Amino acid sequence: xxxxxxxxxxxxxxxxxxxxxxxxxxxxxxxxxxxxxxxxxxxxxxxxxxxxxxxxxxxxxxxxxxxxxxxxxxxxxxxxxxxxxxxxxxxxxxxxxxxxxxxxxxxxxxxxxxxxxxxxxxxxxxxxxxxxxxxxxxxxxxxxxxxxxxxxxxxxxxxxxxxxxxxxxxxxxxxxxxxxxxxxxxxxxxxxxxxxxxxxxxxxxxxxxxxxxxxxxxxxxxxxxxxxxxxxxxxxxxxxxxxxxxxxxxxxxxxxxxxxxxxxxxxxxxxxxxxxxxxxxxxxxxxxxxxxxxxxxxxxxxxxxxxxxxxxxxxxxxxxxxxxxxxxxxxxxxxxxxxxxxxxxxxxxxxxxxxxxxxxxxxxxxxxxxxxxxxxxxxxxxxxxxxxxxxxxxxxxxxxxxxxxxxxxxxxxxxxxxxxxxxxxxxxxxxxxxxxxxxxxxxxxxxxxxxxxxxxxxxxxxxxxxxxxxxxxxxxxxxxxxxxxxxxxxxxxxxxxxxxxxxxxx
Numbered sequence: 181x182x183x184x185x186x187x188x189x190x191x192x193x194x195x196x197x198x199x200x201x202x203x204x205x206x207x208x209x210x211x212x213x214x215x216x217x218x219x220x221x222x223x224x225x226x227x228x229x230x231x232x233x234x235x236x237x238x239x240x241x242x243x244x245x246x247x248x249x250x251x252x253x254x255x256x257x258x259x260x261x262x263x264x265x266x267x268x269x270x271x272x273x274x275x276x277x278x279x280x281x282x283x284x285x286x287x288x289x290x291x292x293x294x295x296x297x298x299x300x301x302x303x304x305x306x307x308x309x310x311x312x313x314x315x316x317x318x319x320x321x322x323x324x325x326x327x328x329x330x331x332x333x334x335x336x337x338x339x340x341x342x343x344x345x346x347x348x349x350x351x352x353x354x355x356x357x358x359x360x361x362x363x364x365x366x367x368x369x370x371x372x373x374x375x376x377x378x379x380x381x382x383x384x385x386x387x388x389x390x391x392x393x394x395x396x397x398x399x400x401x402x403x404x405x406x407x408x409x410x411x412x413x414x415x416x417x418x419x420x421x422x423x424x425x426x427x428x429x430x431x432x433x434x435x436x437x438x439x440x441x442x443x444x445x446x447x448x449x450x451x452x453x454x455x456x457x458x459x460x461x462x463x464x465x466x467x468x469x470x471x472x473x474x475x476x477x478x479x480x481x482x483x484x485x486x487x488x489x490x491x492x493x494x495x496x497x498x499x500x501x502x503x504x505x506x507x508x509x510x511x512x513x514x515x516x517x518x519x520x521x522x523x524x525x526x527x528x529x530x531x532x533x534x535x536x537x538x539x540x541x542x543x544x545x546x547x548x549x550x551x552x553x554x555x556x557x558x559x560x561x562x563x564x565x566x567x568x569x570x571x572x573x574x575x576x577x578x579x580x581x582x583x584x585x586x587x588x589x590x591x592x593x594x595x596x597x598x599x600x601x602x603x604x605x606x607x608x609x610x611x612x613x614x615x616x617x618x619x620x621x622x623x624x625x626x627x628x629x630x631x632x633x634x635x636x637x638x639x640x641x642x643x644x645x646x647x648x649x650x651x652x653x654x655x656x657x658x659x660x661x662x663x664x665x666x667x668x669x670x671x672x673x674x675x676x677x678x679x680x681x682x683x684x685x686x
Contacts, residue, residue, distance in 0.1 A: 195310055202478040203537040207503045214238060214483040217516055225267045226256070226522060238501050242485070247499065247514060247523045250288050257289055261338035268520030269293045275354070276344040277459035289344055290459040296519035297354055300480040304455070304462035305351075307477065308428055311467050312453055316425075324392030324423050325364045328352065329382070329400055332373040347459045348396070364389045375659050379404055383411050391421040397431035398441070399579065399664070403650075405444050417445045430455040432664055433542070434472075435563040436577045439570065440602055456542060460526050461517050464540065473539040478502075481518030486511035489529045489558075492546045499523070507532050510558065512546050529558065548668045552584040553593050553635045555626040557619065559667050565618035572614040573605035579649040581678065583669045585640065595639040598678050600648050612641045644682055652681045 202209040218241070222232040230245050246252075256267050257276075265272040268291060275297075279288040313319055331346025345353075352370050360366060365385045372378040387408060394401065405417055412420050427441065427450070434454060441452070456464035456474055461482050464474030476484070486505050491497035492512035499514050513526050527547060530540045544559035551557070566577060578600040585594040597615075605611040616638055620627035629635040653659045655677075666674055 195307070196314070198479065199307070199310070203475075206476075206478055206538055207501070209478045210483060210502050211238065213479065213481065214241065214516070217481065217483055217518060220518075221269055221520070223266065224270060224520075226520070241516075242499055242523075245523050247487075247497075247525055248521070249525055253521075253524070257291065258338070260291055261289065261342055261344075263339045263341060268522070269295070269518070273520075274342055275350050276342065277347045277350055278344045279347075279459040288459070291520050292347075292350055292459075293519045295481060296461065296517060297351070299518060300462050300482065301347075301351055301457070302355075303480055304457065304465065304477065308453070308455060308465055311465055311475075312426060312428075312451075315467070315469055316451065319425065320423065321392040321425060322362075324390035325362055327364050327382075327386055327389075327391045327394045328370060329378075329394075329396040329404055330370045332371050334373075347457070364391065375400075379407055383408050387412055387420055389421075390423055392423045393426045393428065394424070395428040397664075398427075398429050398434055398437040399432055401427070401429075402437060402440060402444075402578070405441075409444065416447070418447045418450070425449050426451040426453060428453050428455055430457050433559065433563050435567055436580065439576050440578070443576070458526065458528070460521055460524065461515060461519070463513075463515075468539075471533075471539075473533045473541050476502075476538040476540055478538070483516040485514040485516075485523065486530075487514060487525075488512075489543075489546065490556075492525065492529075502538065505532055505535070507535060510543050531560070544668070548666055550582065550584055550595060550668050550670060552586065552670055553629050555623070555629045555636065557582075557595070557623060557626055557668065561619055561623045561626070562667060564622050565615045568618040569605075569611045569615040573607060573611045574603070575605035575611065576602040578602045578646075579665050581649075581665055581667055581669070581674050582639075583672050583675045586672075592633065592637050593635060594637045596672075596675055597639060597641045598644050598648075598675060599641060600644050600646065604643060608641060608643060612639060615639065615641065644678065648678060648681055652678050655681060 218227070218232045218235055221227040235241050235244065260267055260273045261276060263272065271293065273291045273293060275292040276289040277292050279290050328348070330348035330352045332349050334343065334345060349371055352367055365382050369378065369381045369385060372381065382404065408420060409415060409417065414420055418424060424445065429452060434452065451469065454466040454472060454474060456462070462477065462480055463482070464476055466472065467475040484502055485499035487497050487499050489510040489512050505511065508531060510529050510531055513528050513530055515524050515526055516522050517524070525546065527545050529543045529546055531543045532538060532540045541560070549556065549558045562582065566580065569575070570577060580597060580599040582595055582597040585596050587593045616630070620630060649665055650659060653665070
């Protein structure tokens, strides 16, 4: 293919050296990023409001500009969607990434500047290939096509000149013309709004392609892979695409899905590479196959700050620079970006596993945890406990959510887990025991509350029928795209909604 040399040319010494440079000089790279952002945005309405032209240090920036949430930015976003320019970032914003990081009915519309697309998201896409090729120099992914399972986009109701949609749809729509030569399906199919129709057409149009790599959200890829295998009568995806060698995945934790993928794609040639991208930016890429941790990407036009998770939301909480963080501490991520987000709390929490270079893992969400009884269970705890329980009982999980069982005058508190199994445990009681013990081993607060059933009694695990979570997402018009099941909650909202879906299916 004539396109191959131009792709391979990306994998050049210059970019590899740049990556090595920010590994070696992370603080200097971040300082330079901050100054570039401030200089470029100084003439915007936001930059003038906070007098960006006079800021001379990270400390000045931290003291002058308050930490923002999406709710704080809504007035600016509404004006941008109506066509106003030079508000948060120079120029007019034509694209908005509709973010549904949870299944809440309220959507976020994240401004997507041309700079954010080119210097963050597309640069990251190239870096994924660079880092993968460094790890696996004999790779043959460039001899075939990449399958992308994307979302959709629509005309913005605020302005006929603006568009909004899933991040994946925006990236597909704005990709260079030659990308269609190395991607399948074609753009017209990739952007179909109806997810079930999209799955059917992708199945029919890609099974005869030479697919060498796939990229997207694990939960939705499982749906596609199972449909392709059912359509072809195969049991191993490598019988459909024999040259498939890597899944670039992100969006949700891969832990609950790892064993299912290994069952459906059986072969030593298959690799998995985790990425951390969101509507707000692209943050991390796995650069070591022996570890699930990701390298923090420091030169994408994103300036990072970190607030200890237990203090997130407190007006007095001090945000730390990269040079001030410590290993094994749970931090809420705060970003300033070339998309015009300033000291924006994205809602994710991370833990650094290395400070040289800066590698991390996603530990959860600032609003997705269970702490009704002081147990402070986060998603990272849940994933580790579920992994241990599945291993002990030879079971596989498709989806899950968990929430509290509140105390009453007659009973103590507990946690209720709704789990959809791909392979049921032979002994659900053993599964519960292992999960409970694993949570105690990774979370001392949970262990203390469970001690002698002082505040919490043993969790309740309920196995729900197949497709329960998909039916729930369909009922909320959240099926497909980048929509995600909320894993943990301090309320019973999601559990009660799922219970109604189960009852309605009986």
